[in-house]
Amino acid sequence: MxxxxxxxxxxxxxxxxxxxxxxxxxxxxxxxxxxxxxxxxxxxxxxxxxxxRPKSLDGIHPGVKVTDFHHLNTLGGPEDVARRRQMVTDYVWRGFGLPFGVRPDKVEHAVAFPPLMGISNLASVDRLTIEMPYGIKSVAFVLHPDKARSCLMIYQEGHLHSFLERRGYLEKVVAGGCTALALSLPLTGGINNQPTIDHPRFGVLNLLNVDALELLHTRTFSAMGFYLTPVIVGLNHLLAEHSFDRVGMTGFSGGGWVTVMAAALDQRIQRSYPVAGTATIPVFAAEPGWGDWVQRDGRLYDIVTYTELYVLGTVQPARRQLQVFNLRDECCFRGRNAEAYAPAVADKAQALGGSFAAIIRDDGEVHDFTEGAQAGVLADFFGSAVAGTNPSPDYR
The missing domain is CATH 1.10.287 (Helix Hairpins)
Incomplete structure (x- = not known):
């Protein structure tokens, strides 16, 4: 026409x-x-x-279905993997300061924290405070089991909620004898602060939620560091004080994005389990309401695509990533879109010595880290051998 x-x-x-x-x-x-x-x-x-748009979102979006994910994944050999990882690291922490080797600003041992009291096999709780630019502080909690095995599971909650939403999951981790490091996203959780800052370019800003961090994401400063620094610094602290044969990380929703990024950039994370956390760019194009600004930053995903990030989370050394989705998720990342890219990611990961898989469950019309999903993650973490032991406390 x-x-x-x-x-x-x-x-x-x-x-x-x-x-x-x-x-x-x-x-x-x-x-x-x-x-x-x-x-x-x-x-x-x-x-x-x-x-x-498809009449039913329990399938694969047309644009996703016809995308050649094998062709788009351009990761080469070990040298290219290391180069891309460094490029992403430089982008994420530009103007921020690298967190590798940094320790928490404050460590409080054996604190009384009522919301975690009563967890079975829990010996003690430590509180870590990580201070970041613009006066933003992140508070993480370490749960030490009474009868400990040599394993650590990091848990990162998503938007709007506190990690205390997953008290039951943390209890399962501790009951299994693993130490747990629990975090909420910056500016959330009822524990992390929400400062008012006087920005040199923008004036007075009330930082009340993670969406406000996009205002700080400029040409010379990356606000993505606020999401990832607490995880890395918390891990630095724990590996300096303890020895673990097995280190895993689970993240739900926005915490799933943090899990993908942390595993890609920090090789000490041997098992990663992002739950309803990311999608490929063709999926985001088809679903403009899914995700937040960090999940849609074209400058980052021009350096590495999502499928390349997934591979980075499985290699050097040989590691594993298991993604979990809910077919009828009421919020986001529903459908079977992962089936379109998972084979390409798995093939590339295997060629480089890693392991990747995506599971699509049917847990009803909820956006949640369900009991069934929790059981699947922990079965994989507790039951599978992990290549390499005793990760170094230092990243390099």
């Missing part, structure tokens, strides 16, 4: 819609606004850009 003809048709469509609305107003009166909104919504849903 020629543009001029198409434009005239759109104008006539709007005229007809306006006439219909006028008729409905006359027929229904001013007391039926919901009928008007329903009519307008039906019109909007019929527009081509929306009509192309």
């Amino acid at each position: 020629k543009p001029a003809v198409s434009g005239r048709l759109k104008k006539w469509g709007l005229v007809v819609l306006a006439a219909a609305l006028g008729f409905q107003i006359h027929a229904w009166g001013i007391h039926r606004p919901e009928r008007l909104m329903a009519l307008y919504a039906k019109y909007i849903e019929g527009q081509p850009n929306l009509a192309k």
Whole structure:
């Protein structure tokens, strides 16, 4: 259809819609606004850009289905893997300061923290405070088991919630004899601070949630460091004080993104379990409402695509990543889109000595780290051998 003809048709469509609305107003009166909104919504849903979206989101988006993920993953051999990892590290912490080798600013041993009291096999709880630029502080908790095995599981909660939402998961980790490092995202969780800052370029900013961090993400300063620094610094501390044969990390939702990034950049994380946390760029293009700013930064994903990040989380040394999704997730990352890229990631990971898999569960219409998903993650973590032992406290 020629543009001029198409434009005239759109104008006539709007005229007809306006006439219909006028008729409905006359027929229904001013007391039926919901009928008007329903009519307008039906019109909007019929527009081509929306009509192309799949009728059911329990499948694979058309754009994802036809993407050649084998071709797009350009990671080469070990030298290229190391080079890409360094490029991402430089991008994530530009102007921020590298966290590798850094220890927490404050360590409190054997603290009384009522929300964690009563967990079976729990010997003690430590509190770590990590101070970052702009006065932002992150508080992490270490749960020490009474009958300890040589294993550590990091847990990173997602947006809006506290890691205390996963008290049951932490209890399972501790009951299994593993130390747990629990974190909420910066500015969230009811424990992390929410400072008001006087930015030299923007003025007074109230940092009330993680979305506000995008305002600090500039050409010379990366706000992504706020997400990843607490994990790395907490791990630095624990590996300096203890020896673990097995180190894993689980993250839910936004914490799943942190898990993908942390595993890609810190080779000490041997097992990573992102739950409902990331998707590939074609999925984000098809679902503009999924994810937040860190998951859509084109400058980062031009350095490494998501599928390349997944591979980085499995290699040097040989490591493993198991992704978990809910088929009918009410929030995001639902469907079977992972089935489109998982074979390409698994092939590349295997070629470089790693292991990758994605599991799509059907846990109902919820956005949650469900009991079934928790059981699957812990079965893999407790039951599988991990290549390499005693990770070094230093990253390099």
